[in-house]
Amino acid sequence: MSTIQDFTGYQPTWCPGCGNWGIGVAIKSALVQMGLSPSSVFVSFGIGCSGNMNDFLNAYASHGLHGRALPVAIGFKLSNHKMKTIVVAGDGDFYGEGGNHFLHGCRGNHDITAIIHDNSVYGLTTGQVAPTASKGYKSKSTPAGIIEMPVNPLSFAITQGATFVAQAFAGNAPHMIETMKSAFQHKGFSIVNVLQPCVTFNKINTYPYYMQKSYKLGPDYQPNNKVTALGKALEFHEEKFPLGILYKEDRPAYHEHLPQLADSTLVSQSKPKDLAGLLGDFI
């Protein structure tokens, strides 16, 4: 049985009080509680304060290009679909530069969980505005306030085919752990948008802000209705933040459609012996 210590890497360098601390502990706790070991998990990290978790979490991992954590994870999953595959990335990474991949991850229903640190800023590069920032948000890159509408990650995921869509708050570890466990257990593309205060650069979306404006979905909430879930997701534009599983459905994951993966993983299958014959005229 693995322990939190087994999953623990270097001491984090995050600012004191950053929401990333809670997210890091929640991910490790969820994996331990599920009985997983570091050697049974692959994490594809984005670039950012969030992506720096690569150094602080012990598992198989890749620390890739900004915006490209998801395609790396998809490639990994298809090569070894028995491994639990996770993406850890920032909102700038996943909803901005990697927005295109987000779309195709949803519609492909790849069996991957994306944990997104939603702090509304580019934390690592010192506080420029990120795609989830509210209209008018002032930052060093938008001194007169951002002109664009914010990206709504939950409504996007629901409408583009993700089969598990949830939201958590970095200030509520027990709820975050339960939500992450459900996401990791889900077969298909799951996303947990984590509201993550950046205490150094974002003076709007603070812990008190989210404590006041977030609420847990009640026990009567049924996450199987797309229209109801969409209504919950759209509350974001009224500065209301539902926490929990907004939407969930069962649909075969991408790799389950591939007959060549039915019996074994790609990595375990024999390598082609005659590469020259395979490449033919190309070499």
Ligand SMILES: Cc1ncc(C[n+]2csc(CCOP(=O)(O)OP(=O)(O)O)c2C)c(N)n1
């Ligand atoms: C292709 C590319 N573009 C831009 C950068 C510079 N860069 C590094 S981190 C970052 C922003 C990170 O913001 P986010 O993804 O929200 O993560 P956070 O730091 O907030 O956790 C940027 C723009 C980069 N490293 N690579």
Ligand code: SF4
């Ligand atoms: S800059 Fe913000 S997101 Fe980055 S470690 Fe500090 S508080 Fe966290």
Ligand SMILES: [Mg+2]
């Ligand atoms: Mg960010």
